[in-house]
Amino acid sequence: MQASFELFPLVLETTVDGQRRSCLIKEIxxxxxxxxxxxxxxxxxxxxxxxxxxxxxxxLAILLPAMQxxxxxxxxxxxxxxxxxxxxELQYVWHKWCPEEFFLVDIKVDSIRDSEERQKGAxxxxxxxxxxxxAAYRHTKGIAGYxxxxxxxxxxxxxFDIPLADTQGFLGxxxxxxxxxxxxxxxxxxxxxxxxxVWNMNWELYCGTALAxxxxxxxxxVGVGLLGSGESYDELVTPWGSHPITDPLLSSSTxxxxxxxxxxxxxxxxxxxxxxxLGIKNLRVCWAGGNHERNCGYCEKCVRTRLNFLxxxxxxxxxxxxxxxxxxxxxxxxxxxxARSEWKLIRSExxxxxxxxxxxxxxxxxLKRKSSPKFSTILPIGSKRRRLVKKILAKNS
Ligand SMILES: [Zn+2]
Numbered sequence: 001m002q003a004s005f006e007l008f009p010l011v012l013e014t015t016v017d018g019q020r021r022s023c024l025i026k027e028i029x030x031x032x033x034x035x036x037x038x039x040x041x042x043x044x045x046x047x048x049x050x051x052x053x054x055x056x057x058x059x060l061a062i063l064l065p066a067m068q069x070x071x072x073x074x075x076x077x078x079x080x081x082x083x084x085x086x087x088x089e090l091q092y093v094w095h096k097w098c099p100e101e102f103f104l105v106d107i108k109v110d111s112i113r114d115s116e117e118r119q120k121g122a123x124x125x126x127x128x129x130x131x132x133x134x135a136a137y138r139h140t141k142g143i144a145g146y147x148x149x150x151x152x153x154x155x156x157x158x159x160f161d162i163p164l165a166d167t168q169g170f171l172g173x174x175x176x177x178x179x180x181x182x183x184x185x186x187x188x189x190x191x192x193x194x195x196x197x198v199w200n201m202n203w204e205l206y207c208g209t210a211l212a213x214x215x216x217x218x219x220x221x222v223g224v225g226l227l228g229s230g231e232s233y234d235e236l237v238t239p240w241g242s243h244p245i246t247d248p249l250l251s252s253s254t255x256x257x258x259x260x261x262x263x264x265x266x267x268x269x270x271x272x273x274x275x276x277x278l279g280i281k282n283l284r285v286c287w288a289g290g291n292h293e294r295n296c297g298y299c300e301k302c303v304r305t306r307l308n309f310l311x312x313x314x315x316x317x318x319x320x321x322x323x324x325x326x327x328x329x330x331x332x333x334x335x336x337x338x339a340r341s342e343w344k345l346i347r348s349e350x351x352x353x354x355x356x357x358x359x360x361x362x363x364x365x366x367l368k369r370k371s372s373p374k375f376s377t378i379l380p381i382g383s384k385r386r387r388l389v390k391k392i393l394a395k396n397s
Contacts, residue, residue: 003071004028007058010038012049018042018192019049021217023058023077025198029069041217042192048220053077056252059107060213063087064206065199067094067102075109083252084112090249097239098205116253118223124260125211126154126188127161128177128284130305131228134269135260137276139226140184149258152222153187157214159196160207161287172293173284180282191217204336208242212250212257219255229262230338235345236262237338266342267349270305271312281318295319298328300335304342307363310356311349329362333371343367 006026013020022040029035039061043049050056055077066073084107094102124139126132132154138144139151156177158170170190178188195210196203208227215225227247231237236244247259261269273279284292288299295302297320306324309317316323334340343366350357 001028001030001032003030003069004074005062005066005069005071006074007055007062007076009052009055009058009077011052014045018045019047021049021057023055025058025062027069027071029071037198038194039198040194041214043217044189044191047189047218050217050219051078053111054113054219055079055109056083056219056255057213057216059083059087059109060209060216060250061195061198063090064094064102064209065201066105067091068201070103070105072106073108075107077109078111078113079107079109080116080252080254081112081114084109086249086251090246093246093249094239113253118254118256119219119221120150121152121222122149122224122226122258123153123155123189123215123218123222124151124226125215125228126156126177126181128156128173128180128282129228130266130269130273130283130285130308131230131261133180133228133273133276133279133283134264135226135228136181136184136186137273137279138261140186143272149224149226151186151226153189154181155189155191155215155218155225157211158190158192159194160210162292164192164194164197166292169292172291176282176284176293180278183276183278189218203241204338205239205241208247209250211242212247215257216250216252216255219252223254224256224258226258226260229259229264231262231341232265232268233262235265235341237341240338265345266305267308267311267346270308270314274309274312274314274317277318280314283317283319285319294321297322298331300332300339303328303332304339304346307346307350307356307359310359311346311353313355324359326362329366332366333369334366335371340367 008024010022020042025037027035055075059079091104095104124135139149142148156174162170174190181188193214227242244259244262247257250257285301285305286295288296347363350360
C-alpha cells in the first residue's frame with residue numbers, strides 16, 4: 001500500500017494568547033495503519049493572517065517527513081503555484097543529497113493559487129545569535145548594498161532551540177532579543193509551534209524548512225523572510241537544513257525566503273556586529289545548561305565564539321562574564337561537521353592574522369580530540385548499513 005499524508009486545514013482560532021493556525025494531518029503508512037496529528041502555530045494577535053485554506057506553511061512542514069516515509073501528500077486546501085514549482089526542485093536536491101533517506105513523492109492539491117501580490121517589507125528569523133544579529137544589523141544599517149531588505153521585525157520561535165515546556169527560558173531569551181532589536185528600531189514578534197514535536201526529524205536537516213514553514217505565516221504582513229546563513233560559501237556543509245541551494249526553494253509567490261549573509265564567515269560577521277554595543281552585550285550563542293539568558297562561556301559554541309571575537313580584535317566581549325582561560329577548552333568536543341569546519345577556519349584565521357594566536361595550541365588540541373561516535377557517524381545517512389538497521393528495527397517494532 002502507498003503511504004500518504006493528507007492535510008486538512010482548520011479554522012483560525014483567536015484567543016488572548018494569540019492567533020492559532022492549525023491543520024490536521026492524517027498519516028497512512030505502508031501497512032495501512034492510520035494516525036492523526038495536529039500541527040499548530042500561535043501567532044501574535046496584531047498580525048493579519050493568511051486565509052484558513054492557505055496550506056503553504058503546512059505543506060512546507062510536511063515535505064521532508066513525507067519524503068522520508070515515501071508518502072504521497074494530498075492537500076485539502078490551496079498552495080501557491082510558485083511554491084509547488086520550488087518544492088518539486090527541492091525534492092531533487094534532498095534526493096540527490098540523501099538518496100536512501102529522502103524519496104521523491106507526489107503532491108496533490110485541491111486548488112493552486114496563481115498571480116498573487118507579494119507584500120512589501122521583510123522579517124528576519126531572530127533568536128539572538130551571531131548569524132541573525134548580522135542579518136538584522138546589516139540590513140537596517142543599509143550596509144548590504146543593492147541587496148538591502150526593508151526589515152520590519154525579527155521573529156523568535158518558541159519550540160525550536162528552546163522546548164515548548166521551557167516557558168521561563170524562552171521569556172528571558174525573548175526579552176534580550178527584544179531589547180537588542182529595539183536598539184535598531186525593530187519589533188520582535190514571538191511565535192509558538194509544535195512542529196518539532198509532531199515528527200522526530202533530524203533538526204540539522206529539518207531546521208530551514210521548519211523556519212520557512214513558520215515564517216510564511218507572516219505573508220499578509222511582509223513578503224520576504226531572511227534566514228541568517230551558517231557557513232560561508234567557501235565552507236559550506238552539505239547536506240544541511242539551511243543552505244544557499246535549498247532556502248530559496250522554500251519561497252512562494254507571496255513569501256520569498258532569502259538565505260542571508262553567506263558571503264561572510266563567523267569571524268567576519270562578529271567583526272561587523274562588534275560596532276553594535278547592545279548587540280554584543282545581548283549576543284546569545286549558548287544552548288548549554290538550562291539558562292537561556294546568558295552564555296555559559298565554556299561550551300563548544302561559547303569558546304568558539306570567544307575565539308571569533310579575538311580574531312576580530314575584540315577581547316572580553318560583554319556577552320561573556322569572564323575572560324577566556326586554558327581550562328575553558330577542557331570539555332570542548334566537536335560533535336558536528338559544521339562545528340569542525342568552524343574550528344578549522346579559526347585555526348587558519350589565527351595563523352593568517354596573528355590575532356589570538358596564543359590559543360593556537362589549544363585549538364589544535366580540540367581539533368585532535370575525538371568526539372564520541374554519533375548514530376549518524378556509525379550509520380551515515382544514505383548508507384546501506386543504516387537502511388539494514390532500519391529494516392531490522394521496523395520488523396521488530
Ligand atoms: Zn555556552
